[in-house]
Amino acid sequence: MMEFLTALFPGEGTGTTILGISLAAFVGLLLGKLEIYRVKLGIAGVLFSGLIVSHFGLTGNKEVLHFVREFGLILFVYAIGIDVGPRFFSSFRDDGLKQNLLAATIVFLGFGIAYAFHRLGGIPPAVITGILCGAVTNTPSLGAAQQVLLEQGASEQAVATTTMGYAVAYPFGILGIILTMVLVRLFFRIQIDAEAELYSREFLGRQHKLQAVVVSLSNPDLFGQTVGSLRKAFDRELAVSGIWRDGSFVVPSDGVVLKSGDEIYGISEREHVVRLERAMGKVTLKERHEISGEMAMADVLVTKRRYAGKTVEQIGISRRYEANITRIFRSGLEILPGMGTTVELGDTVRIVGKENILNDVRAELGNSVQELSAPNTIPIFVGIFLGILVGSIPIFIPGLPAPAKLGLAGGPLLVAILIGNLGRIGSFPFYMTPGANMMLREIGITLFLACVGLLSGGRFVETIVQGGYVWMAYGSVITLVPLLVVGVAGRLMGMNYLKLCGVLSGSMTDPPALEFANALAPAQAQSTSYATVYPLTMFLRVFLAQILILMTL
Numbered sequence: 001m002m003e004f005l006t007a008l009f010p011g012e013g014t015g016t017t018i019l020g021i022s023l024a025a026f027v028g029l030l031l032g033k034l035e036i037y038r039v040k041l042g043i044a045g046v047l048f049s050g051l052i053v054s055h056f057g058l059t060g061n062k063e064v065l066h067f068v069r070e071f072g073l074i075l076f077v078y079a080i081g082i083d084v085g086p087r088f089f090s091s092f093r094d095d096g097l098k099q100n101l102l103a104a105t106i107v108f109l110g111f112g113i114a115y116a117f118h119r120l121g122g123i124p125p126a127v128i129t130g131i132l133c134g135a136v137t138n139t140p141s142l143g144a145a146q147q148v149l150l151e152q153g154a155s156e157q158a159v160a161t162t163t164m165g166y167a168v169a170y171p172f173g174i175l176g177i178i179l180t181m182v183l184v185r186l187f188f189r190i191q192i193d194a195e196a197e198l199y200s201r202e203f204l205g206r207q208h209k210l211q212a213v214v215v216s217l218s219n220p221d222l223f224g225q226t227v228g229s230l231r232k233a234f235d236r237e238l239a240v241s242g243i244w245r246d247g248s249f250v251v252p253s254d255g256v257v258l259k260s261g262d263e264i265y266g267i268s269e270r271e272h273v274v275r276l277e278r279a280m281g282k283v284t285l286k287e288r289h290e291i292s293g294e295m296a297m298a299d300v301l302v303t304k305r306r307y308a309g310k311t312v313e314q315i316g317i318s319r320r321y322e323a324n325i326t327r328i329f330r331s332g333l334e335i336l337p338g339m340g341t342t343v344e345l346g347d348t349v350r351i352v353g354k355e356n357i358l359n360d361v362r363a364e365l366g367n368s369v370q371e372l373s374a375p376n377t378i379p380i381f382v383g384i385f386l387g388i389l390v391g392s393i394p395i396f397i398p399g400l401p402a403p404a405k406l407g408l409a410g411g412p413l414l415v416a417i418l419i420g421n422l423g424r425i426g427s428f429p430f431y432m433t434p435g436a437n438m439m440l441r442e443i444g445i446t447l448f449l450a451c452v453g454l455l456s457g458g459r460f461v462e463t464i465v466q467g468g469y470v471w472m473a474y475g476s477v478i479t480l481v482p483l484l485v486v487g488v489a490g491r492l493m494g495m496n497y498l499k500l501c502g503v504l505s506g507s508m509t510d511p512p513a514l515e516f517a518n519a520l521a522p523a524q525a526q527s528t529s530y531a532t533v534y535p536l537t538m539f540l541r542v543f544l545a546q547i548l549i550l551m552t553l
Contacts, residue, residue, distance in 0.1 A: 044170055073444065111544045135475035177505060210268070243265070249295040251324075300365050303365070323351050328349050502526040514526060
């Protein structure tokens with residue numbers, strides 16, 4: 001088959017190049033789906049497929065491959081940044097700070113071990129950096145390191161060597177995370193069911209989770225006041241959804257006058273309960289509100305672009321309808337809506353009001369997936385443009401022979417995190433639908449890995465035979481030692497085992513390891529912790545790979 005293709009597409013023309021990329025991507029994606037003992041290569045299968053295709057002679061034009069490789073990397077890291085941006089800074093709140101510190105410790109320990117191998121073992125900079133990137137299963141850091149090598153005048157052969165080190169160390173990188181989870185579980189004799197139950201209780205008691213509340217109004221100073229004045233006084237503590245009065249629900253329009261005996265239904269956070277009780281009356285926590293009578297609840301998708309970037313007060317649902325916005329769902333976050341809270345395109349807002357007007361509210365806000373699916377491509381290229389500019393700014397670090405740069409990987413990643421967190425700059429939105437984000441991410445990483453494999457496969461077998469197996473041993477140490485140290489330390493600190501598994505997987509930005517962790521118990525702990533540490537870890541991996549190159553050249 002390969003001989004037929006190389007005969008049909010000789011040379012290094014555009015057709016040959018596109019054929020090689022497509023073949024490596026197609027075969028690699030299939031290879032990545034193969035599962036052995038609940039472990040899959042995932043997207044890394046494309047890299048190994050590219051190595052195989054290149055080894056048998058089907059490569060392509062190197063300049064085209066270089067361009068596609070870099071552009072694919074930019075698309076990938078930009079999509080990641082937009083996705084994690086909304087929750088990046090909130091991930092450092094409460095327990096997230098401890099989790100991020102543990103994950104960062106894994107990152108810096110691996111970096112330190114790799115640098116020690118270079119200093120003590122004389123391993124070339126390109127080799128040890130590739131081994132580090134593969135041992136921690138982080139592909140964007142490989143791209144960042146290769147870009148720095150090219151900027152420092154390294155040869156194509158040296159750049160290809162990083163790919164060899166990456167490919168050799170990568171398989172045990174995945175297995176090492178899983179092995180660490182198993183060893184920590186055996187060493188501490190952990191019972192998974194007990195850990196899941198502990199996490200469930202902890203999750204229900206989390207301070208910042210939105211909480212349904214019922215406030216029995218008993219403060220006489222509030223009798224005779226309007227709901228509108230109540231909203232202003234408790235704008236950041238309580239979103240009012242209904243009033244139970246005389247055996248039925250009353251829609252809490254701004255002009256409704258509060259009376260003795262009213263029970264105010266709403267949404268708040270546990271940390272606000274004490275203030276609400278002091279100022280209003282007894283607060284009862286509920287898992288959820290049961291709305292009855294003429295009242296009903298609906299989750300509405302905001303797809304009308306004229307409302308994007310407007311505040312809850314500016315949209316004015318409560319002024320124009322007998323309904324209120326009680327929650328905002330955005331990128332996996334639940335937001336307590338104050339009057340000054342901004343609503344973005346793609347948000348889901350929970351509306352509580354009279355049942356007969358909910359369809360009108362849906363039409364007002366859009367609630368159309370088809371309308372939301374229209375591509376918004378201008379912000380993508382604006383963000384990439386800004387990211388490349390930021391990535392080109394030199395960062396002078398004492399002791400380094402040349403200034404560091406965030407580069408084509410770190411620059412777009414940093415900018416995407418910032419604009420993803422902001423959501424918009426002025427009237428210019430950066431919203432990207434989840435489906436579009438996933439497509440951009442998958443295409444980007446697939447193109448990058450296919451090109452990396454095609455550019456490096458010609459010498460892969462030769463490298464393994466001439467001592468590449470020793471690189472695997474180095475990679476195993478870089479993988480295992482930081483994970484075991486932090487895994488044991490995290491458990492000694494009392495961290496829930498399921499959360500710890502999420503931290504270990506997230507510190508290596510490794511989806512196959514997360515899949516293994518998720519299979520341990522049907523809990524949110526693993527995925528939540530993974531998402532908590534992923535943004536910081538990704539940024540550190542990309543940046544430190546460049547630093548390692550500059551320190552060792």
